[in-house]
Amino acid sequence: MTTISKVRYSRRAMLKAGGAAVAASALPAPMVWGQETRNITLRQFGTGVSNLNEVATKVKEDLGFTLEMTALDSDSVTQRAATQPDSFDIADIEYWICKKVWPTGNLQAMDTSKIANYDKIVGIFRSGKLTPESVIAQGTAPHTVGFVDGPGGTSFADAETGWMTLIPTIYNADTLGIRPDLIGRPISNWSELLNPEFKGKASILDISSIGIMDMAMVVESMGEYTYPDKGNMTPEEIDLTIGIFTEAKQAGQFRAFWKTFDESVNLMASGEVVIQSMWSPAITAVRSRGIPCVYQPLEEGYRSWGGGIGLSASLSGMELDAAYEYINWYLSGWVGGFLMRQGYYSAVPETSKAFMSENEWGYWFEGKEATDVITSPFGDPLAQAGETRDGGSFYDRMGAVACWNAVMDENQYMVRKWNEFIAA
């Protein structure tokens, strides 16, 4: 055991020195550790967005251990994190899920001093501010549930404490997706979702905690009501919001509701729906089929979300070390580049830059015109030279966040009302 920990230390030192995994694996000593880690398997589960087999393959290649991925929908993820703590080692969850799951004690806080790139993590996840002038958006902003007081802390801390609940991995600003070819006019407000013009051609996602936020954006945009905090509605506000949508549903506004990524892609690609709440890679998936689809920036701003990796409370010893190793690798750039080329953002963008071409970095991050064809990591062309990203640069998009995905105090009430909405 002693040799192993020494070797591990040397490797950690290498990482901290900025040598990264490449240099480390070139040294003979870590190879011993590499042999040991070969038998380690980490079980990760999360939503489909970041649970990609490519990541598992690359982990095996770079770090030597096995990463088992399970992709589930948001509800199932919450359920699993809350009720089956022994079924996973790493939980890849969203921040609002963290708010729900953390009190169960199934996750352990992480020591930020072991995270090599901690200082480079985007401000949103640390102080809550993207730039010093930024205003913090409504909802469950990541930094509010990002820290606890100590390794065993059960309540969230207001500021950076050195003990993180989730290590941020990816995040994005969501808006409505539209089919410009079928709509044929500019769309610039959330209220268009309920515009009778799109009767029978609109859709919203059937995941209550996210759907209610999209609804709130629409209601505010219609001028029906201005919420003090969209992320924490009162029962009356919930009734009002869902009431407006129930009326629209009964009038036949919606073609369908979707729950999974694939469903949203199919609805849009088949032309069943021309305007709907959507996720960035779903837009990418529609476009890669050669069908025009725009991730429409709207005046009221974006509904944003962030995901991160949490460690199971039962992780210890070598597995825990491997998990830290994995986190450091995650933030070291390759995954970031992989995800950013699908339209997400990495928690440490600057490390991802090295893994992207100048054209890709310019298009995805800086909002510049593409100088050449932009392809997805899977080789499908997404944009031609001269095109720019919908919504512009990182700072344009993340700077215009109006609210974060949230879990409310009145969540149970909201969920019941949501069920009624679906059954209505």
Add this chain to the structure above:
Amino acid sequence: MTPGAPAIPFRAGAPSSNETPAMTDQAIAKPAVRTRVSASRLGALSHHAAGWLLAAPLALVLAVFLVLPIVMIVIVSFWGATEFSIYPDFQWDNYRFLFGSDVTYRVFLNTFKYAAITWAFTLLIGFTVAYFLAFHVRTLGWQVALFLLCTIPFWTSNIIRMISWIPFLGRNGLANSTLISWGVIDEPLEWLLFSDFSVILAFVHLYTLFMVVPIFNTMMRIDRSLIEAASDAGASGWQTLWHVVIPLTKPGIMIGTIFVVTLVMGDFITVRFMSGSQSANVGRLISNDIGLLQYPSASATAVILLITVLMVIGILLRFVDIRKEL
């Protein structure tokens, strides 16, 4: 049960007779009085014990995999839940909420609606197919071949058969584009997909075979001379069908009905996919609750659904004695 009579009427005593000596020894080892039991009584006792033993494996399997889970569900339905955990309790809240919400009644009504309409269609189609197979196809070889043909769609998964309707019925799907090219319609029919129509279509498609099989089975057992007799007595084709075939097919119809009704009432995925998540049945209420970690509330709904389905089956069994069939 009369003492001395065999507990279970064995058709053949063979399986138990081998075991008899050892078992009898065990059974009478302790009470000395028993040693004077007459031979016939001994035989009865061993039959009795053997009967229990033979029934034990199945009883055990049913107890562990059927009774126990149901008991668990009933117990949990009285528990309480927070957002992320459930705690043991005895409270009526879950039921109170269930019966206090008009959504529940609407959803149950919707579930019955799906079950009734699906039943009517599957019965009509199933009966016709079975009738054709049993009475119009003359040779056994063809009957078997055509029957197997009916089962071919069952070689793929339920869900795939269901989902393949979606692109077919869609706004720009095959059905709409064909109708438009024929000039039958000018605009795509919106109600083809993500509507009650598509839900029921998928149900009928998925479950008709469950009607065909038992009805075909009963029809094959009908004594052909009865049909001849009806014909000799001057009955028309319809009269024969109505007064001879249908009454004799009732047990099969009933078994098919039970299959279809229970399958439709317990379904959630067909309704979710084919209605585009826009309609709800009881199964979806339960699945939504489970998704949101509200297990007690899901259990309460499940208990009510179970009771409802049992009541429906109870009523159905009043009409026909399906034991005749078994």
